[in-house]
Amino acid sequence: MQANDVRILKSAAIPTLAVGLVAVVVALLAAGGKGALGAAIGTLLVGVFFSISVVAVSYAARVSPQLMAIAAMVSYLVKVVVIMIVLSAFGDTTAWDSRAFAWSVVVCTLVWTGFEVRAFIKTKMLYVDPEASVPGRGDS
Secondary structure (H helix, E strand, O other): OOHHHHHHHHHHHHHHHHHHHHHHHHHHHHHHHHHHHHHHHHHHHHHHHHHHHHHHHHHHHHHOHHHHHHHHHHHHHHHHHHHHHHHHHOOOOOOOOHHHHHHHHHHHHHHHHHHHHHHHHHOOOOOOOOOOOOOOOOOO
16 A cells, blocks of 8 residues: 555544544443444444455555546445345344444444545645656657
């Protein structure tokens, strides 16, 4: 992973973890241990899913710029399918509070997305390679 990608990952993961911890405490107070467990699982799910996406897109960017968009779309599709499987498999569970799980997933997703966008905006990345020679300039 490049330094910019690590910075973006940290910029999104740290605030999401902080909000996830707050969600766990709030869920503990509101719904007890099952609420805290639901919020913790929701926070973990968001962190893992989004981290995998950042790593996949970062790796694909090193291979080819065209592959980067494909990696982003495939990782999104995989996340949607996996979340549908998780929700189907654990839809009727009584091991944790489903409401705390759902709210932590929604809130953590919004926080991750917002801070990831903020990190991209603040990152100073060159769009062109200043060292590359321009064809037709006569620099040979």
